[in-house]
Amino acid sequence: MTQKPVMHSAHWGAFTARQQGERLTIEPFHGDPDPSPLLQNFHNVLHHPARVAQPMVRRGWLENGPGADPRRGNDDYVAVSWEQAYTLVARELQRVGDAYGPEGIFGGSYGWSSAGRFHHAQSQVHRFLNTVMGGYVRSVNSYSSGSASVLLPHIVGDMNEIARRGVSWEEIARHSEIVLAFGGLALKNSQVASGGLSEHTERGFMQQAAERGARFISVSPLQSDLPDEAQGEWLALRPGTDAAFILGLLSVLIDEQRTDEAFLARYTVGWPQMVAYIRGEEDGTRRDAQWAAEICGVSAATITDFARQLHGKRVLVTVAHALQRAEHGEQPVWLGLVLAAALGQPGLPGGGYTYALGALGHYGKHHNLVSFPALPQGKNGIDRLIPVARIADMLLHPGTQFDYNGRRLTYPHIRLAYWAGGNPFHHHQDLARLRQAFCQLDTLIVHETAWTASARHADIVLPATMTLEREDIGGAPTDRHLFAMQPVAQPYAQAQDDYTIFAELARRLGREEAFTEGRDARGWLRHHYAQLQEKLAAHQVTIPDFDQFWLQGVIELPQLKDGGRMINAFRADPAAAPLPTPSGKIEIFSATIASFGYENCPGHPVWRAPQQQPDAEHPLWLIANQPATRLHSQLDFGDYSLSGKREGREVCSLHPHDAAARGITDGDIIELYNQRGHVLASARVTESIMPGVVQLPTGAWYDPVDPTALRPLCRHGNPNVLTLDIGTSSLAQGCSGQITVVQLRKYRGELTPVQAFIPPQPVSYSTEII
Numbered sequence: 125m126t127q128k129p130v131m132h133s134a135h136w137g138a139f140t141a142r143q144q145g146e147r148l149t150i151e152p153f154h155g156d157p158d159p160s161p162l163l164q165n166f167h168n169v170l171h172h173p174a175r176v177a178q179p180m181v182r183r184g185w186l187e188n189g190p191g192a193d194p195r196r197g198n199d200d201y202v203a204v205s206w207e208q209a210y211t212l213v214a215r216e217l218q219r220v221g222d223a224y225g226p227e228g229i230f231g232g233s234y235g236w237s238s239a240g241r242f243h244h245a246q247s248q249v250h251r252f253l254n255t256v257m258g259g260y261v262r263s264v265n266s267y268s269s270g271s272a273s274v275l276l277p278h279i280v281g282d283m284n285e286i287a288r289r290g291v292s293w294e295e296i297a298r299h300s301e302i303v304l305a306f307g308g309l310a311l312k313n314s315q316v317a318s319g320g321l322s323e324h325t326e327r328g329f330m331q332q333a334a335e336r337g338a339r340f341i342s343v344s345p346l347q348s349d350l351p352d353e354a355q356g357e358w359l360a361l362r363p364g365t366d367a368a369f370i371l372g373l374l375s376v377l378i379d380e381q382r383t384d385e386a387f388l389a390r391y392t393v394g395w396p397q398m399v400a401y402i403r404g405e406e407d408g409t410r411r412d413a414q415w416a417a418e419i420c421g422v423s424a425a426t427i428t429d430f431a432r433q434l435h436g437k438r439v440l441v442t443v444a445h446a447l448q449r450a451e452h453g454e455q456p457v458w459l460g461l462v463l464a465a466a467l468g469q470p471g472l473p474g475g476g477y478t479y480a481l482g483a484l485g486h487y488g489k490h491h492n493l494v495s496f497p498a499l500p501q502g503k504n505g506i507d508r509l510i511p512v513a514r515i516a517d518m519l520l521h522p523g524t525q526f527d528y529n530g531r532r533l534t535y536p537h538i539r540l541a542y543w544a545g546g547n548p549f550h551h552h553q554d555l556a557r558l559r560q561a562f563c564q565l566d567t568l569i570v571h572e573t574a575w576t577a578s579a580r581h582a583d584i585v586l587p588a589t590m591t592l593e594r595e596d597i598g599g600a601p602t603d604r605h606l607f608a609m610q611p612v613a614q615p616y617a618q619a620q621d622d623y624t625i626f627a628e629l630a631r632r633l634g635r636e637e638a639f640t641e642g643r644d645a646r647g648w649l650r651h652h653y654a655q656l657q658e659k660l661a662a663h664q665v666t667i668p669d670f671d672q673f674w675l676q677g678v679i680e681l682p683q684l685k686d687g688g689r690m691i692n693a694f695r696a697d698p699a700a701a702p703l704p705t706p707s708g709k710i711e712i713f714s715a716t717i718a719s720f721g722y723e724n725c726p727g728h729p730v731w732r733a734p735q736q737q738p739d740a741e742h743p744l745w746l747i748a749n750q751p752a753t754r755l756h757s758q759l760d761f762g763d764y765s766l767s768g769k770r771e772g773r774e775v776c777s778l779h780p781h782d783a784a785a786r787g788i789t790d791g792d793i794i795e796l797y798n799q800r801g802h803v804l805a806s807a808r809v810t811e812s813i814m815p816g817v818v819q820l821p822t823g824a825w826y827d828p829v830d831p832t833a834l835r836p837l838c839r840h841g842n843p844n845v846l847t848l849d850i851g852t853s854s855l856a857q858g859c860s861g862q863i864t865v866v867q868l869r870k871y872r873g874e875l876t877p878v879q880a881f882i883p884p885q886p887v888s889y890s891t892e893i894i
């Protein structure tokens with residue numbers, strides 16, 4: 125089939141697409157100055173064998189009924205009809221709802237799903253559970269920014285105000301003299317934004333700034349975190365030690381009287397406590413440059429010189445999400461702000477502090493005048509929550525208490541988990557432990573487009589359409605374009621939209637009207653578009669009617685110039701525009717956080733040595749960061765993702781010293797391992813990573829040789845086999861999967877091909893009992 129090109133949009137960009145047989149031809153959106161290569165992942169995926177073709181039920185669940193089962197992740201699947209699948213799911217929801225109520229259902233369903241705002245799977249599952257089941261146990265915060273999103277409101281303000289409405293790229297291009305980027309500003313990351321990103325402008329802005337003479341300095345264990353256009357400098361430090369490095373810088377600034385005391389006195393609280401801590405007045409340990417040098421592997425002279433260079437310059441400090449996705453991840457986020465304040469920069473054009481610039485395409489941008497309406501979520505009848513990355517703890521330890529942001533909460537006893545649009549066996553840490561946790565459930569239901577490892581652990585797998593197979597509206601609050609996402613292809617095999625699946629389940633559970641409000645998918649799109657028209661009309665802005673929008677494929681929305689709004693107003697007049705913190709100022713000391721009494725996150729920022737440290741057994745730091753060739757685990761079987769692998773395996777970068785010490789050469793298959801498991805990857809030997817550090821990106825689908833092994837071997841290269849599953853601290857309990865410690869060696873065991881993309885073949889089974 126060959127069709128005319130239609131408009132569509134993904135988290136990594138808008139495009140027109142045309143189906144030619146089983147492949148797609150993609151043209152990037154004409155308005156995009158720097159389209160993302162991730163678009164190439166769409167070429168070959170529509171009819172890929174990894175797609176889920178029909179509803180399937182796990183054999184053990186059919187045989188024994190709902191209940192804890194160690195076979196999850198290692199069992200056969202039985203193909204069933206949609207009619208049978210609906211009956212099974214509806215019956216099980218009814219059973220769990222009747223016996224345990226919403227407290228027995230985990231509906232967090234964390235995950236990125238796809239860009240369309242209506243078919244956003246997580247919104248669909250939440251609305252379904254609220255309107256049909258009376259609610260669910262939810263998860264809060266994200267894997268992205270689990271600790272920053274909890275910390276920042278205590279010390280400066282809402283994270284979105286600091287990140288999305290932080291110092292804008294335009295301002296940086298015009299005014300910044302030094303952009304000090306902890307974790308860098310890799311274009312591989314800013315090519316992505318949830319809801320879509322029609323104009324990739326970061327490269328252009330960095331080029332403009334660099335041509336004007338701005339210095340971009342990436343503090344990172346990896347050199348690749350700045351694009352060539354930034355003409356940047358690379359300062360390599362040991363992973364997880366940025367807090368010590370910044371304390372060292374502050375110590376130099378204090379000793380040499382290079383701090384902006386007037387700014388600190390007027391706009392902050394707690395500077396004296398910080399100074400006392402750095403000088404060792406609290407506990408006798410001086411946190412000076414020499415002290416920091418020993419921790420972070422940068423010389424004291426470099427730290428001293430670096431601090432001096434910052435003085436008197438228009439400096440912008442930014443801290444990547446990556447740094448806070450680690451034990452004590454709150455500290456570098458807090459200290460980045462303290463450094464900017466000590467330099468007196470917040471609120472000056474192109475200076476100060478902005479959080480996670482460049483980590484996503486949303487950041488450093490402006491907001492639309494009004495936002496596109498979200499699918500209403502209905503009301504959750506219960507108020508039970510976990511910080512999102514505590515899922516395995518919850519499933520393994522129901523009834524246990526834990527700390528979170530000043531509260532003492534108890535893990536509920538979950539019987540059924542419902543997942544749509546996320547891949548926990550991609551995103552969570554310590555996958556062997558996660559499997560144990562999922563084995564505790566009575567039932568796991570997953571909607572998936574493809575046979576991910578999460579689908580392979582489910583009891584009931586329902587085939588979902590891909591974004592390309594349905595119509596939707598794509599847009600992000602920081603993107604001035606709104607897209608009519610037109611279907612490119614027919615649904616694959618028996619796949620159905622998440623909305624259709626939930627509507628049918630709602631009907632069977634007697635709650636159809638509550639869930640659908642009488643609308644089909646097109647009805648919702650029209651409804652949301654009409655709401656957008658209304659919101660804009662209140663500002664005397666008119667946009668084309670829905671039919672015209674659909675025909676055009678794209679419209680432009682008015683934007684605000686709101687970058688830096690909060691901090692600029694605060695600097696101009698702190699009494700009239702106080703920050704939304706208890707003191708109204710930047711909190712270098714937070715009385716609120718101090719009152720929680722957490723040893724691992726006290727009232728002012730500190731250096732706390734993490735429990736994970738390289739040692740003789742595991743001498744290397746592993747960085748498990750975002751992949752350059754895909755979004756997380758999505759379309760790992762897509763052309764571009766595959767092109768980044770070698771012989772089908774993920775690539776692990778390591779320094780020539782570390783390679784030579786182990787007799788490893790470029791292209792060897794290596795085995796990374798620690799107490800939690802083993803992972804194979806292809807070695808890339810490169811000087812662009814510091815010695816003692818190796819890097820294996822996330823997203824290669826988990827492919828365990830023996831899924832039930834206590835320490836599984838993943839032959840494909842999923843680093844979450846190795847990462848440790850602990851919270852960042854008692855404050856935020858965020859994900860700490862970015863770094864861990866490992867050993868590695870040349871692999872000498874049996875080498876079997878990657879099987880992650882070969883779906884389970886249904887086994888025959890008498891379906892009479894269904």
Ligand SMILES: Nc1nc2c(c(=O)[nH]1)N[C@H]1C(S)=C(S)[C@@H](COP(=O)(O)OP(=O)(O)OC[C@H]3O[C@@H](n4cnc5c(=O)[nH]c(N)nc54)[C@H](O)[C@@H]3O)O[C@H]1N2
Nearest residue numbers: 235236237267268545546547551571588748756757758861
């Ligand atoms: N070690 C380590 N782990 C990490 C990170 C790290 O840095 N290091 N990063 C973390 C971060 S920041 C994040 S955000 C998470 C991301 O974790 P996830 O968001 O879970 O990852 P995705 O691969 O985007 O998962 C989305 C899933 O939704 C499916 N999907 C797509 N469209 C649809 C649809 O329309 N319907 C349905 N039902 N399914 C659909 C896709 O096939 C895919 O399996 O990972 C985290 N994990």
Ligand SMILES: Nc1nc2c(c(=O)[nH]1)N[C@H]1C(S)=C(S)[C@@H](COP(=O)(O)OP(=O)(O)OC[C@H]3O[C@@H](n4cnc5c(=O)[nH]c(N)nc54)[C@H](O)[C@@H]3O)O[C@H]1N2
Nearest residue numbers: 268307312313343346363364444445446483749750755756
């Ligand atoms: N291509 C692509 N882009 C993405 C995503 C994707 O999956 N693929 N995911 C998106 C999502 S959901 C998110 S939340 C963001 C995540 O944004 P981040 O979490 O910031 O991204 P990462 O690539 O994991 O990490 C950025 C860099 O930080 C550096 N780093 C790691 N540990 C340390 C440390 O201890 N200190 C210092 N100074 N540097 C360190 C590493 O060199 C790493 O390359 O990315 C988004 N962008």
Ligand SMILES: [Mo]
Nearest residue numbers: 266267268269
């Ligand atoms: Mo994320």
